[in-house]
Amino acid sequence: MSVRSLRLPVALPHVERVERDRVVAGVAAGIAESLAVDATLVRLTFAFLAFASGAGIVAYLGAWALLPAPGCPTPRRGRRISGTVLLVWAAILTLRGVGLSDSVVWPLALVAAGFVIGSGAATFGLGVRRARVAATVLLVAGVALFVGGNVSGGSSTLLAPGAVAIALLLVVLPWAWRLARERDEERAARVREQERAELAARVHDSVLQTLTLIQKEPGDARKLARRQERELRAWLYPDREPTAGGTLAGAVEAAAAEIEELHSVRVDVVRTGDAPLDERLQTLVLAAREAMANAARHAGVDEVSVFLDADGDGVSLYVRDRGVGFDPDAVAADRRGVAESIRGRMERVGGTAKIVSAPGEGTDVELELS
């Protein structure tokens, strides 16, 4: 038997007792957590097993001894051994409780002990070599006891096929399990490789191109960098990308992106909530776009803040800049026209527009639609 075949085919999940949710010692909760099942299920299993001559209680004590306390690495060797003995005892009690006769249970116990010692050499502090010898002895003893018991007893030819089936299962199951794991790992590796290739392509197509452009045209660096940033963000966080079906948030983002392109300012959009885009909301977005363009053109700032609040009953959209501002009562004719194109639009769809500004105070545009 090679060393490798003595190992368990898969890594066992790391189980430890937990403080939180515990009822007695946190054993059931700990097992439940690592298996990702409800703790009640684990507790019921222990309780149910307790009917098999108290196997559940013995198993619980065994698990208590064996499982590390939260945060501690591993319990002492003595504890580990007594825990394992208790667990084996519980297994024997269970099998007898299920109705298997002693002539089956004891050989099975020996075989199981052989497997445990073989696979858990480190746990028991035995050398690999000694563990291997012990395991082999136990396995052989178990099989001999079983064959001897059933042949000399001469009673159960019926049990022999069952034993063969169990033995087959013991051999085939770990192998099949390992095979499945390997297939999953391969698939995961393939997916990773695809992702890497996609990332490389993306970086090449856009980021490297932009960097080249910036080296050629340093004057446009800011604009190019911002455009690139927006593209990358849209790719990294796809649910922010304006969708084809069209949502309000998507339309506001798109309008902000357009203004950024046109006027080389930064338009920061913050939003809460969203809504499907209809005609009225489209008008709202147009009005907001106008407000953003105003801020970008006249305020003399390089940053405009937009906040979309579609959380409550209505929709509010705010466009704010910290720029030069103006006196709304004494604006030039062309500016008034712009203001009207915001206000007029909103009024046509039954909304309101409020423009608050003063020289040196920046401008605040509040658009509301209920």
Next chain:
Amino acid sequence: MSRPMRRVVLVDDHDLFRAGVRAGLGATVEVVGEAGSVLEAVPLIKELDPDVVLLDVHLPDGGGQAVIMQVAPERPGVKFLALSVSDAAEDVIGVIRAGARGYVTKAISGDELTEAVHRTADGDAVFSPRLAGFVLDAFRSGDPVADPELDQLTAREREVLQLIARGYRYKEIAARLHLSARTVESHVSAVLRKLQLSSRHELTRWAAERRLI
């Protein structure tokens, strides 16, 4: 206004970005140390015991959260301000829940960052418009709540957050709502506390579901 000198440790894995921040910070902030990973940052912060740690949300060997969790129990006086380009709400909420006093985006100007460092050092909460948007989303009205004290925002808190999301500064908010700057500050701190303590399932579910700004 004369302000006390603040000692700052800068934790970010990009040298270039650290250099930029150092250059942008005002004269009232002294960068006493820099680290590029969790492993470097933890002992450095413990040794230097700075007023404020400017902390990148993403670090190669863990993240801002890991730094806070390892430092905070031993150095309760050190305040953390998260600094990130991340658009993922769960990252931001995660670092706040770990104990950061605020979150600002890396696009912030040097002056604003200096101001944010002072506010953090004073024990105040620092909300960028983006964080305010996250929080409003997380505490969306109408969802079932377990603990109304922690799981809901008051009308006033909501109002303050909405103004922050619109790009208002605390002083401007105070003027607009006819409150003192101190009161605005205490509302924001209350929101931060709720964000850190609320067990609102919505908060985690929402963060996992929506990876938006």
